[in-house]
Amino acid sequence: MSEKTSLLATTLASGRDAITLDAAMIAKATQLIGDFAVNLTLAILILIATIVASRWAASAARKGLGRISAFRHDSTVLNFAVQVVRVAVLILGLIAVLQRLGVQTTSIIAVLGAASLAVGLALQGTLSNVAAGVMLLVLRPYRVGDVVDIGGVTASVTKLDLFTTQLTNASNHKIVVPNSLVLGDRILNLSGQTRRRVEIDFTVGYGEDLKQAREVLEGVATRHDKVMQDPPVWSGVTGLLDSAVQITLHAWVYSGDWWQTQADLMQGGKEALDEAGIEIPFPHQVEVPHKGADLARLVMVSADKTEKSDKAGKTDDREGKA
Numbered sequence: 001m002s003e004k005t006s007l008l009a010t011t012l013a014s015g016r017d018a019i020t021l022d023a024a025m026i027a028k029a030t031q032l033i034g035d036f037a038v039n040l041t042l043a044i045l046i047l048i049a050t051i052v053a054s055r056w057a058a059s060a061a062r063k064g065l066g067r068i069s070a071f072r073h074d075s076t077v078l079n080f081a082v083q084v085v086r087v088a089v090l091i092l093g094l095i096a097v098l099q100r101l102g103v104q105t106t107s108i109i110a111v112l113g114a115a116s117l118a119v120g121l122a123l124q125g126t127l128s129n130v131a132a133g134v135m136l137l138v139l140r141p142y143r144v145g146d147v148v149d150i151g152g153v154t155a156s157v158t159k160l161d162l163f164t165t166q167l168t169n170a171s172n173h174k175i176v177v178p179n180s181l182v183l184g185d186r187i188l189n190l191s192g193q194t195r196r197r198v199e200i201d202f203t204v205g206y207g208e209d210l211k212q213a214r215e216v217l218e219g220v221a222t223r224h225d226k227v228m229q230d231p232p233v234w235s236g237v238t239g240l241l242d243s244a245v246q247i248t249l250h251a252w253v254y255s256g257d258w259w260q261t262q263a264d265l266m267q268g269g270k271e272a273l274d275e276a277g278i279e280i281p282f283p284h285q286v287e288v289p290h291k292g293a294d295l296a297r298l299v300m301v302s303a304d305k306t307e308k309s310d311k312a313g314k315t316d317d318r319e320g321k322a
Helices: 002-066 075-100 105-122 124-139 179-184 210-223 255-275 293-321
Strands: 147-150 153-160 164-168 174-178 187-189 195-204 234-240 245-254
Touching: 002 075, 075 153, 124 153, 124 179, 147 164, 153 174, 164 179, 174 179, 195 210, 195 255, 210 234, 210 245, 210 255, 245 255
Parallel strands: none
Antiparallel strands: 147 153, 147 187, 153 164, 164 174, 195 245, 234 245
16 A cells, blocks of 8 residues: 555656646746847837948948048938948848847858858859959049940949949930949040040042141131130041042030030031032042953844844845745
């Protein structure tokens, strides 16, 4: 009887210990879930606050830097600096979110250090675009609003960010070029200077008075209201072509007047040369017969005549026999 009582007591004690252990595990799990829920909620709130703070910081940076003359007159650097501020705030906020979720900062640094080589190789093109964007800001080959020729494409710069340069051409087409390609290619800034030179090539016949032709063209350019007097208008013979003499006209204008002035001088020069009776030659096509063409035709004619004469002879023979 005492053994049964002892066994029962042992069983009850084991049951109480198991219940106590289960209760402790449930309490611990409940505490962990509660802590995770709180941390997750705080992380979401921090993320939302980070997004709002990044926008506010970007706006504050734009207003603050806009008061500085160096940034106020150059929207390219201003936009780039504002974007850097926004990205920096986002990075700090993401680190705070990871810390709230239990990820240690040292672990983040270790992971980033271990993955830096792989990330660098995977994002080689992207990182090169960022580096090229920084170099474009330092070197300043163009600014927003400048008309540039990059890789044979002429367009106006509308935006320069960390990765790309955005352009708009005369047909209002949006062109996006990676910064690495821009920095590695030839950049021709057409509006980087306040003045540009109009250069037009005209052709006149070899029998024309070249001095008169030059005076006519110079007169057209001098009378144009957009052409500068200093430097003066210049013209000269610049080529002896197969069927014409080339005369080049130079005239200086402000960069904003270049396109229209070039069109005006090209039309005005052609009309003035026509009015002065100076010939503007154009290519002529001359038919040159084949070396044996006439001989072949003669041979063919002779053969026809021979055939006809043979037929006539046979006809006469038949008539004679009849």
